[in-house]
Structures are given as structure tokens and as C-alpha cells.
Amino acid sequence: MSLWLDIGWIEDIPRLGARVVRRPQGNIAVFRTADDRVFALDDRCPHKGGPLSQGIVHGERVTCPLHNWIVELGDGTAVAPDEGCVAAHRVRVVDGRVCLLIESDAHEQVA
Amino acid sequence: MRRQQLIVVGNGMAGMRTVEELLKLAPDLYDITVFGAEPFGNYNRILLSPVLAGEKSVKDIMLNDDRWYEKNGIALRKGEPVTAIDRRRRLVITGDGAATPYDRLLLATGSNPIVLPLEGKDLPGVVTFRDLHDVSRMIEASEKCKNAVVIGGGLLGLEAANGLLKRGMSVTVVHLMEWLMERQLDRVAGDMLRRSLEARGMTFKMPAQTKAILGSERVEAVSFADGTEVPADIVVMAVGIRPNVTLAKEAGLHCERGIVVADTMQTFDGRIYAVGECVQHRNQTYGLVAPLFDQAKVCANHLAELGYARYEGSRLSTKLKVTGIDLFSAGDFSGTDATDELVFHDPGRNIYKKLVLKGNRIEGAVLYGDTLNASWYFQLIREGTDISGIHEHLMFGRPHLGNSGHGAALGAAAMAEEAEVCGCNGVCKGAIVRAILDNKLFTLEEVRAHTKASSSCGSCTGLVEQILVATVGADYSIAPKVKPMCPCTDFTHDEIRQSIPEHGLKSISEIMAFMEWRTANGCHVCRPALNYYLLCAWPGEYCDDKQSRFINERVHANIQKDGTFSVVPRMWGGITNPKELRAIADVAEKFNISTVKITGGQRVDLLGVRKEDLPAVWRDLNKAGMVSGHAYGKALRTVKTCVGSEWCRFGVQDSTAMGIKLEKMCWGAWTPHKVKLAVSGCPRNCAEATIKDFGVVAVESGWELHVGGNGGVKVRPTDLLCKVKSEEEVLEYCGAFLQLYREEARYLERTAPWIERVGLAYVKERIVEDAPGRRELHERFLHAQSFAQIDPWAERATGGVDRDEFRPMAEVTAA
Numbered sequence: 001m002s003l004w005l006d007i008g009w010i011e012d013i014p015r016l017g018a019r020v021v022r023r024p025q026g027n028i029a030v031f032r033t034a035d036d037r038v039f040a041l042d043d044r045c046p047h048k049g050g051p052l053s054q055g056i057v058h059g060e061r062v063t064c065p066l067h068n069w070i071v072e073l074g075d076g077t078a079v080a081p082d083e084g085c086v087a088a089h090r091v092r093v094v095d096g097r098v099c100l101l102i103e104s105d106a107h108e109q110v111a
Numbered sequence: 112m113r114r115q116q117l118i119v120v121g122n123g124m125a126g127m128r129t130v131e132e133l134l135k136l137a138p139d140l141y142d143i144t145v146f147g148a149e150p151f152g153n154y155n156r157i158l159l160s161p162v163l164a165g166e167k168s169v170k171d172i173m174l175n176d177d178r179w180y181e182k183n184g185i186a187l188r189k190g191e192p193v194t195a196i197d198r199r200r201r202l203v204i205t206g207d208g209a210a211t212p213y214d215r216l217l218l219a220t221g222s223n224p225i226v227l228p229l230e231g232k233d234l235p236g237v238v239t240f241r242d243l244h245d246v247s248r249m250i251e252a253s254e255k256c257k258n259a260v261v262i263g264g265g266l267l268g269l270e271a272a273n274g275l276l277k278r279g280m281s282v283t284v285v286h287l288m289e290w291l292m293e294r295q296l297d298r299v300a301g302d303m304l305r306r307s308l309e310a311r312g313m314t315f316k317m318p319a320q321t322k323a324i325l326g327s328e329r330v331e332a333v334s335f336a337d338g339t340e341v342p343a344d345i346v347v348m349a350v351g352i353r354p355n356v357t358l359a360k361e362a363g364l365h366c367e368r369g370i371v372v373a374d375t376m377q378t379f380d381g382r383i384y385a386v387g388e389c390v391q392h393r394n395q396t397y398g399l400v401a402p403l404f405d406q407a408k409v410c411a412n413h414l415a416e417l418g419y420a421r422y423e424g425s426r427l428s429t430k431l432k433v434t435g436i437d438l439f440s441a442g443d444f445s446g447t448d449a450t451d452e453l454v455f456h457d458p459g460r461n462i463y464k465k466l467v468l469k470g471n472r473i474e475g476a477v478l479y480g481d482t483l484n485a486s487w488y489f490q491l492i493r494e495g496t497d498i499s500g501i502h503e504h505l506m507f508g509r510p511h512l513g514n515s516g517h518g519a520a521l522g523a524a525a526m527a528e529e530a531e532v533c534g535c536n537g538v539c540k541g542a543i544v545r546a547i548l549d550n551k552l553f554t555l556e557e558v559r560a561h562t563k564a565s566s567s568c569g570s571c572t573g574l575v576e577q578i579l580v581a582t583v584g585a586d587y588s589i590a591p592k593v594k595p596m597c598p599c600t601d602f603t604h605d606e607i608r609q610s611i612p613e614h615g616l617k618s619i620s621e622i623m624a625f626m627e628w629r630t631a632n633g634c635h636v637c638r639p640a641l642n643y644y645l646l647c648a649w650p651g652e653y654c655d656d657k658q659s660r661f662i663n664e665r666v667h668a669n670i671q672k673d674g675t676f677s678v679v680p681r682m683w684g685g686i687t688n689p690k691e692l693r694a695i696a697d698v699a700e701k702f703n704i705s706t707v708k709i710t711g712g713q714r715v716d717l718l719g720v721r722k723e724d725l726p727a728v729w730r731d732l733n734k735a736g737m738v739s740g741h742a743y744g745k746a747l748r749t750v751k752t753c754v755g756s757e758w759c760r761f762g763v764q765d766s767t768a769m770g771i772k773l774e775k776m777c778w779g780a781w782t783p784h785k786v787k788l789a790v791s792g793c794p795r796n797c798a799e800a801t802i803k804d805f806g807v808v809a810v811e812s813g814w815e816l817h818v819g820g821n822g823g824v825k826v827r828p829t830d831l832l833c834k835v836k837s838e839e840e841v842l843e844y845c846g847a848f849l850q851l852y853r854e855e856a857r858y859l860e861r862t863a864p865w866i867e868r869v870g871l872a873y874v875k876e877r878i879v880e881d882a883p884g885r886r887e888l889h890e891r892f893l894h895a896q897s898f899a900q901i902d903p904w905a906e907r908a909t910g911g912v913d914r915d916e917f918r919p920m921a922e923v924t925a926a
Contacts, residue, residue, distance in 0.1 A: 007921040016632060016658040019920035030920060034632045051674040054662040056635040063635035065662040065670055070635075081550075081561045102923060 004092070004099040010036060013098070018053040018062070021100060028089055029053030030098065031073050033060055039073035040091040040100055046071070046084025114142045115214040117414065118203055120193045120358065122147025124156055125387025125403045126219030127175055132411030134183055140415060143185045144211060146203070148192040149242060152176045156242070157400055158583065160433075163246050163274030174551060196362035198380055215382050215414060218359055218370060222352040222388040222398065227262065231324030237346045240271045249347065253278035256344030260284075260333045262321055264291040266431060268349035269308070273433045275347070276313055283341050284308075285333065286317035295429045295440040299456065300463050300479040307436055307461070316341065352398055354389045369396045374421040376410035386410050393424055401425055412601070417627070420601065426493050428485070430580060439485040442475030442492045443467065450474060455506050464506060471499040471872060484508035486576055490868075500830055500871025532574050535567035540578060547582045555579065568824040597636035599628050604640065604857040611648045619645065619656055635661075640858035643745065646781055647853050650895035657913070663743035666916060667903045668725055676725060677718040679742035680732050681778060684752045684770035684790075685713035694735030698728055712749030712787060714740055723917050729904035738902040741778065745859070747849075748787050750774040751799065755792030755809070764809030766792035769838055773807070776842055779899040780849060780892075783856040783865075788845070801829045804852075804862040805845055810834070814841050818848060818874065819866035827863045830871045833879045847878050847888035850895075854888075 013019045013032040020043060021028040027043035029052050037060070043053045050066030060073045070079040076086040090101040117133075119126045122145050130143060147153075151173075158172040180187040188205075195204040202210040224239035226232055238248050252259070253275055261272040264286030276282045284291075290301030291308075305315060320336040324346055334340045354369035365371045365379040369391030376384050376392075386406045388398055397403065402425035412420035428441035446452055446467050453466040462480035466473055466488065472495050476488040487508065491498060498505055526532070528541035546552060546561045558575055559566040565575040595601050607626060616622045619641045623633060633641070638659035645653045657665050668676035680695065695715055699707050706718040720728055729739075742748060750773050753759065755766030770790040777788065789800040790807040800806030802822035806829050808815040813836040817829030832848070835841060851874065856865040866874055878885050906912040 005921070005923065012915060012920055014658055014915075019915070022919045022922040024924065027919075048672070049674075050672075051670075054666075054670060054674070056638060056661065057658065058632050058634045058638065059630055066672065068635065100921075 002101055002103050005102045007098050007100050010038060010093050010096050010098050013038070016057045018055075018057065020051075020053045023102075027051070027053070028100065029062075030091065030100065031057055031062060033057065033073070036093075038091050038093055038098055040089035041071065041073065041076050042087045042089075044086055045069055046076075046078055046086045047082070052086070115140060116212055117141035117143045117215050117217065118211060118213040119143065119145045119217045119219060120203065121219035121221055121387070121389075122149065122151075122153055122187065122189070123219060123221050123387065124153065124174070124400065125221070125407060126217060127153040128404055128407035129217060129219065129386050129410045129414070130183075130185065132407050133414050136411055136415035136417065141215075143183075145180070145185055145187050146191050146193050146205065147187065147189050149244070150190045151243060152180070152187070152189075154243065155583070159240070159243070159246050160270035160274055162243075163240075163249055163271065164277045165274075166277075169243065171548060193358060196358065196383075198362055198383070201382065213382075215384065217410070217414070218378070218383060218385040218389060219387045220355040220358055220385075220389040222354050224348065225351045225353050226348055227321065227350060229321060229324055231326060231330065232348075234324055234326050234330045235328070236326070236330035236344060237324060237348065240267055240347055240349045241352075249275060249345065250278065252345040253280050257281060258283075258342050259345045259347065260341055260343040261347045261349060262333075263347075263349035263351070264288070264315070264317060265294065265349065265351070266292060266429065267351075268347070269304075269431065270433060271347045271349050272313055273308070273311075275345075276311065280345075281312070281314070283314045283316055283343075285319050285321055285335075285341075286315065287320060289318055291315075291317075292431070292440075295477075296438070296479075297444060297465060297477055300438070300440075300465070300477050303461065303463055303479050304431075304436065304438065308433075352388065354391065354396055356389060359385070359389070367391055374409075374423060375413050375418075376406055376422060377413070384410050384414065392422065395424060397425065397427070399427055399429070401427065408601075426489075428489050430482070430485075437478070437480055437482040439478040439482040440476065441485075441489050442473070444475030444477045453506050466505065468498070471497045471502075471870075473498060473505075483573060483577070486573065494868065496868060497870030497872040500875075501867070526574075532578065533562075533564035533567070533571045536563040538562050538564035543575060543578050544582050547579060552579070553583060596640060597634055599623075599630040599633050599637050600626060602626055607641070608644050608648075608857075611644055617645070617649060617653065619659060633659075639664075643781060643783065643858050647895070651898040664745070666722065666725065666913075667739055667741075667743060667907065668720065668722075669743040671718065673719075674722075675718075676720045676722055677716050677742075678720050678725070678728055678732075679710065679714050679716050679740040680737035681740040681774075682714050682737075683774050684750055684767050686752075686767060686771065687715075691735050691737055694732060694737065698731045701731070702728055704728075710742070710749075712742075713751050714742065714749055716742070723919075726908045726917055730908035733902070733905050733908055738778075739904045744781065745784050746782055746786070747774075747777040747780045748785050750777070751787070751789040751803070753790075753792050753797035755790075759792055761795060762792035762809070763811050764792055764814065766790040766798065766807075766809055769807060769809075769814075769841060770798075772838065772842060773845055776846060776893075776896070777849065779901070780853070780896060781899065782849065782853055783858050784861045786849065786852070786862065802826065803829065805848055807841055807845075812836070814838075816841065816844055816848075819862045819871070821861060821863040825863065830866065832871075832875065843885065843889045844878060846892040847885040848874070850888040850892035851877055853892070853895075 007021055016034055018029045018031045029041050029043040031039045043051050045052055045064040047069045050064040052062050054065045055062040061070050063070050069082050076088040078084040092099050153175040155172045155174055161167040191205050193203050194206055201213050204210050224241045238245050259275045259280040259282045261268050261284045264284050272282045272284045290298050291304050322334045322336050324330055325332040330343055330346050332340045332342045356366040356370050359370045360366045370385040370389050371391050372378055372385050376386055378385050387403045405425050406422050409420040409422040431438045444467050451468045455464040465477045467475040473492050526540050529539050531539050543562050543564050550561055552558050565572045596604050622641055639661055642656050642659040662670050668678050702724050704717045704719055708716045710716050750770040752767045752770035756762035756764055786804045788805045789798040789803040791798040791800045792809045800808050801817050802820040806817035815834050816832040818832045820829035821827040852862055
């Protein structure tokens with residue numbers, strides 16, 4: 001079982017930017033593109049674990065701040081010629097609220 | 112909608128490079144049909160020499176196989192030469208009389224080898240050196256026969272001769288001129304080349320004029336004007352190429368030596384384009400690959416209906432693809448009464464270098480035996496850099512021995528496979544060579560993308576270029592033209608920057624729209640650059656785009672490998688006091704900051720700060736009067752000082768007070784790259800001012816001002832800008848210098864390479880000789896500073912700026 005967790009307004013995430021959702025097993029980075037599409041990835045670059053949430057967002061990609069690997073926001077794969085993948089999470093926007101799909105043994109606590 | 116029909120005549124490098132460029136720009140605009148006379152896919156013609164020499168296989172040099180054509184929906188018609196063009200009805204006619212219609216036509220018919228009109232030229236055993244068929248005939252001959260004669264001691268002839276020699280033949284090279292490669296080399300270098308080749312077993316007959324090729328059934332000997340004869344089982348004619356214009360001429364297109372094209376690569380028929388060796392542009396024809404790639408880019412731009420690119424001719428450089436011989440030539444090296452020559456000749460080490468200077472610019476270069484600096488010289492030639500400031504050490508190349516990261520290795524050829532080339536990313540020579548061969552890489556950028564070599568600090572770039580050249584024989588990979596800013600655009604930094612004030616562009620999106628960016632919102636390369644250029648062009652007016660800032664500049668701290676940050680408070684001139692130190696100690700304890708370190712620039716670094724703690728850390732530091740040290744930015748970093756005349760028994764001026772004044776004036780300035788200053792109180796130079804971007808050294812009578820130093824990747828001592836008397840002058844010159852750098856250097860270009868690019872003479876002209884200009888620059892600097900000197904830490908610690916940046920959006924805790 002898993003559940004949709006309401007994490008906030010879409011405006012809480014800057015355009016071409018990201019915010020972090022804290023989780024005991026590691027943070028999730030939630031990205032917003034220029035045209036208001038929202039994506040979520042584990043906040044760990046497949047290369048050396050850099051925090052993708054701190055990278056520059058362009059198109060539907062993010063550049064890791066540590067060594068400039070580029071990762072697809074949609075599925076978490078590294079852009080060739082680099083190889084690797086980070087877990088992507090399902091996310092949807094309903095009436096301006098951003099909802100993230102989370103495993104059910106967790107409960108929400110807004111920071 | 113029916114797609115337009117594009118027909119390409121010629122399946123060689125020029126044609127296919129154009130198609131590749133076109134597919135990148137407009138993948139769906141055309142149905143593309145390619146006619147090729149040879150029965151192969153597209154291969155790298157420059158690499159025929161290594162195939163002949165047995166160093167590479169045919170497979171190694173294939174560029175596009177059948178699958179590539181299929182994948183891109185291109186109809187490839189191999190072995191079908193086009194025999195005529197019907198321009199009125201827009202058809203091309205092939206050998207069997209079939210007609211294919213076109214909307215646009217691209218001619219890439221290449222060139223034909225020149226065959227001397229000698230008696231016996233048609234005898235079996237006489238070959239040219241042009242395509243795979245020629246190579247296989249030569250290889251076949253080398254297996255059965257013994258004696259080879261190569262007519263022509265130019266680039267092509269020598270490469271052919273070398274290949275045949277390696278295949279065990281005894282080879283005589285016949286050359287009409289006094290020395291080899293006379294179009295690329297002067298006599299000294301030509302003679303050195305001859306001796307090296309003789310030492311390998313090659314024989315030369317020169318100067319000599321071939322009279323006839325003798326033989327009854329097949330070739331048996333070559334006879335000369337002086338009456339002598341040399342036995343020959345195979346004769347290779349390598350005396351030059353001639354643009355292949357037959358098809359174009361018969362179609363009524365204007366041809367001279369080649370098919371005449373305009374700067375758009377269009378022939379006199381606007382629907383018909385031409386690229387490559389068949390082309391004559393501004394009265395030049397080209398037989399090398401570099402120009403052909405430039406032309407392909409321009410041609411594709413027009414075929415894709417973008418219509419703004421112009422081809423303006425190419426500067427050429429040459430390298431001989433004979434393993435173990437390092438030779439480079441570029442520009443006009445012959446010299447006249449109006450030129451000077453710098454010559455370095457070390458016969459013992461077999462090294463010869465000649466630079467031809469006209470005034471303060473390099474006109475041409477010939478290098479033999481040591482070509483490490485080839486790309487640098489070529490760059491200086493191409494950009495017309497004023498070299499008066501570096502004249503005295505020009506001959507010895509760009510200072511390399513101080514480079515960190517790869518020992519003192521100077522030549523790639525001598526390096527072992529397992530030798531480390533890139534010390535940042537741990538890439539060895541063998542890995543680079545494998546990546547180049549396996550992935551068919553052509554350019555430095557591609558090698559960087561695949562191997563990461565030279566992609567970090569860049570100090571090994573010269574070595575990587577050498578390996579690339581040695582592996583692919585790429586005369587075109589050396590110092591490519593000024594590059595586009597990033598893959599999102601074809602424009603260069605300079606072009607983009609120029610258009611900002613010219614067209615009043617005030618935001619990143621305006622620039623992208625005006626300059627037709629290929630991507631919706633750029634990438635991590637162009638956005639920070641554009642943000643900086645706008646900030647510099649419109650001080651006080653442009654609103655900084657924080658999402659286009661690299662993380663360090665966005666959150667005003669340095670990201671570390673574990674995602675935590677480091678914090679460096681400013682300490683003016685490196686002076687601190689008990690109150691500041693106590694505050695730093697308190698902060699370190701309060702926030703569990705595990706490492707406290709003194710930096711190279713005389714500041715204190717607090718490492719391991721969690722991002723969410725940053726505003727609170729700053730608040731505590733602010734309370735003790737400290738502001739951001741900008742240790743994270745492409746910005747003014749620190750002003751390092753020695754204690755100076757206040758304490759030091761040798762000091763002649765108050766260097767700390769001078770340093771503090773400079774830092775108070777300069778802090779907060781955003782610059783193309785980081786900027787470091789230092790002030791030394793006497794020529795003992797304890798503040799190491801002569802490896803800083805702007806260094807001040809006190810002397811009894813005033814201050815020496817030094818610029819363009821660097822102590823990092825590439826150690827470069829400063830150049831002396833001038834000497835001044837007063838502190839006010841130091842401030843004015845410093846402000847003017849920084850403003851000139853801010854306004855004219857490319858983003859991420861340190862002062863050292865910037866000065867090497869524009870020349871010290873230029874900087875002196877603007878800063879020293881032009882007093883009103885200097886004052887204007889200084890005033891513009893102060894004007895920009897009036898908006899920049901706001902402590903970003905205070906804004907975030909107590910001013911409420913970017914509050915969301917430092918806290919999570921939500922938190923999930925285990926149930």
C-alpha cells in the first residue's frame with residue numbers, strides 16, 4: 001500500500017528550481033519546470049550521491065551540482081554518455097496542491 | 112505535408128557532415144537521398160594513411176555504417192554515380208538514366224588526384240592515393256613487389272611513402288623542389304624531416320623532374336630529366352588534388368578552379384549548395400578537413416532554413432600523420448622584409464621552432480619535434496593577439512612545467528598506455544585512446560563527455576588534444592574556432608555579449624528569444640553566463656535570476672561532497688580581532704561545525720554546516736560585525752596582505768591598510784571568474800602578490816601593480832602593469848582593471864588566460880596609457896559596486912530573503 005501525500009502548493013517550489021521532502025531513508029527532491037510540470041526523484045545523483053535538489057534545472061533535466069552529471073527528471077536516468085539511474089517518484093498536482101506518492105508505513109508531518 | 116526532397120551527391124566526409132549537422136537542426140524537414148560513387152559507407156579519408164601503414168583497419172575508419180543511414184531515414188545509393196543535373200526540371204540523372212527530383216541539391220563531389228601527363232601514366236602499377244581502392248591496390252602491391260616510387264614530397268606523398276615503407280617495400284620519394292613539404296615547411300624543417308625519414312630507410316631523389324614511367328606489361332622503372340632511372344614495381348602519384356567540378360560545370364553552374372560558392376555555401380543556382388574539396392570560396396580551395404567541417408555547419412544552417420550563418424574562410428594548420436614525427440605548420444611562415452623571425456633550433460634533440468612575427472602579431476609558425484604548443488600558437492595567429500607582453504618567452508611556449516596534476520609530462524606520444532593524463536578524474540592515456548576509437552570521437556568536447564578527461568581543471572587539455580590528434584589524425588581538432596557558448600546556441604560568448612547592449616536585451620528569456628536558443632530555458636552552462644553578462648551590462652537594473660546561479664552563489668556558501676556547506680566570513684585584509692574570533696568559536700560549537708580551517712587566502716573556513724543552519728550561522732557572525740567572504744562565488748574573493756611597514760622591519764609601505772582599502776572597495780563585485788588580490792609591503796613579497804589576479808607590491812617610491820597571475824591549475828606569474836605613487840592611484844587602477852575584466856572577459860575565464868588572449872599591451876593601453884578611459888572604467892566599477900555591496904548573508908539571516916530555500920518543503924517520519 002502507498003498513499004498520496006500532500007506536500008504543499010506548487011508555488012512553494014520556485015520555477016526551474018526544487019524543494020526537498022525529508023524522509024528517514026533519504027530525501028526526495030521535488031522539481032518544478034518553467035511550464036509548471038512537477039517531478040520527484042531521490043535526492044541522490046547516481047554518480048556520487050550529490051544532492052540533485054541543489055542543481056540547475058533546465059528543460060526536464062537537472063544538472064548535479066557536484067560534477068555536472070545531467071539527470072532526466074522524468075525517469076531519473078543519467079544523460080549519455082554518463083550511465084546510471086536514480087529512483088523516480090510519482091507526483092501529481094491537484095488544484096495547485098502537490099501530492100507525492102509515498103509508502104504507506106509513513107505518515108505526514110509538515111515541516 | 113509532403114517533405115522537401117534533399118539530394119546529396121557525394122557520400123564523403125563533407126556531404127555526410129553536412130547531413131549530420133542538418134539532422135541536429137531540422138530532423139524532419141527533408142527526405143534525404145545520398146548518391147555515392149564508392150561502394151562503401153562514409154569513411155574518414157584522412158585516416159587512409161594509417162590504414163596503409165597497417166596501424167588501423169578499414170573498420171576503424173568507417174564513420175557511418177549502413178545502419179546509421181537506415182536509422183536516420185536516409186536513402187543511400189552506393190555505387191550509383193550521378194551523371195547529370197537537369198536544373199530546369201530539378202532532377203538528378205544517374206548512370207542508368209533514372210531521374211530523381213530534388214527541391215534542394217547538395218554537391219559534395221570532392222576532388223580528384225592530379226595525374227601527371229607522363230608517358231606510361233596508364234601502365235598497370237601506377238596508382239594515386241585518394242580512396243580505399245587505391246589503398247588496397249598499394250597494400251596488394253606491397254605483398255608481392257619490392258620497389259616503390261612515390262612522386263610528390265608533399266603531405267600526401269610522404270604519408271603514402273611511409274605506409275609503403277612500413278609494409279616492407281623499399282621506397283624512393285621523388286620531389287620537384289629543393290626540400291620536402293615546401294608549402295608547409297621552411298628549408299630547415301624540411302631538411303630535418305628528410306633526415307628523419309632517411310633514418311627510417313626512405314630514399315629521396317630531389318630536386319628531380321620525372322620524365323617518364325617505363326615498362327611494357329606493367330610499370331618497371333621511372334626515368335628522370337637528368338637521365339637517371341630508378342626501378343619501380345609500383346608508382347604512386349601524389350602531386351595534389353583538383354576539385355571535381357565536372358558535374359557542376361556540365362550543369363552550367365559557375366565554376367573556376369572549384370564550384371564557386373557564396374558565404375552561404377550556395378552556388379550560383381540558389382537551390383544548389385556545395386561543400387568540401389569541390390568548392391571554391393573567396394578564391395580559395397581547401398584540401399583539409401577543418402574548413403570542410405566549418406562549411407558543413409554553415410550549409411546545414413541554411414538548409415535548415417535558419418539562414419543566419421556565414422562561412423568566412425578558414426585558417427589552416429597542418430600536421431603530418433607519420434607516427435613518431437611531430438610537425439606542425441600554420442599561417443604564413445615564409446617571411447618578408449616586413450616580418451621578424453624567432454627561431455629556436457636544437458639539432459641534438461631534433462627540435463626546431465620558427466615563429467614569424469609582423470609587428471606584434473604572429474603571422475605563421477613552423478614546429479618540428481616539439482608541437483606541444485601548436486594549438487596555443489595557432490590560437491594566437493587566429494585571434495591576432497598582440498604578443499608584445501609575452502614576446503620574450505613566446506618561443507618557450509605557454510608555461511607548462513608548473514601545471515599540477517600530471518607530473519611534468521610534456522608529450523603524449525612518449526606516454527605509456529597506463530600513464531595518468533587527467534589527474535582530476537583519474538583517466539589514463541589508454542582509456543582515452545579506447546574511447547576515441549570505440550566511439551569514433553572527433554573533438555575535445557566529445558572526449559571530455561565520454562572520458563571526463565580534461566573536463567575538470569583543464570590543465571591536461573593540451574595532452575588530451577595531442578592524444579586525439581595522434582589517434583584520429585585530426586588536423587581539424589587542433590584549436591577549433593571560437594566555440595559556441597554551449598549546445599543550446601551557435602553563437603559565441605562574444606557575439607551574445609555584444610548583442611546585449613546593442614539590442615537592449617534585459618533578461619535571460621529576451622536573449623534566448625532574440626538569439627533563437629535551441630532549448631526552452633538553456634542549460635547549466637549558458638544560464639549562469641547570461642545571468643552574469645546581464646548583471647554586468649545593466650547594474651542596478653537587472654534583477655539577478657537566482658535559479659540561473661550555481662548552488663554556491665544561490666545560497667552564498669560552498670557546497671561540499673556530502674551536501675553540507677562551508678562558510679567563510681570576510682576578514683578585511685586578513686586582519687581579525689578577539690571579538691570576531693570569539694564569535695567564530697561560538698558558532699563552531701553551537702552548530703557542531705566539525706572542521707575549522709585557515710584558507711590559502713588568510714581567512715577562516717567553517718566546514719560541514721547543514722544547509723538549514725546557514726541563516727542562523729550567518730546571523731551570529733553578522734552580530735559580531737562579519738559579512739560574507741564570497742569564498743563561494745565568481746567574485747572578488749580575498750585581499751591577502753603581509754604585515755607591512757606597521758610592524759615589519761623590512762616593510763616600506765603599509766600593506767595591510769592598503770589591502771583593507773582595496774577589499775572595502777572591491778568586495779561584493781561579481782566577476783567572470785573568481786578574483787584574488789594581494790598586497791605585499793616590500794619586494795620580499797610575503798603576500799605572494801605576483802600570482803594573484805591583481806597584485807600590489809610596495810617599493811620605496813610607491814607601488815608596483817601586477818596583473819594576470821594565477822597560483823592554481825596553471826601557475827602563472829603576473830605581468831607588471833605599471834608603477835604608481837599614491838594609494839589613490841592603486842585604487843583607481845585596480846577598479847579600472849577589474850571593470851575592464853568584468854566587461855570584456857568571457858564568463859569563467861580567469862584574468863590569466865584573458866590577458867594571454869587579448870595581450871598585455873591591450874590592457875596597458877586601456878588602463879595605463881588612456882587616463883580618461885581609466886577613470887571612466889573606475890567610475891563604472893564604483894557605480895556597479897553601489898548596487899553590489901549589500902551583505903547577502905544579512906539579507907537571508909534577518910532580511911527574510913529566500914526563506915524557503917533553506918527549509919524542507921515537507922517532512923515524512925516513520926510511523
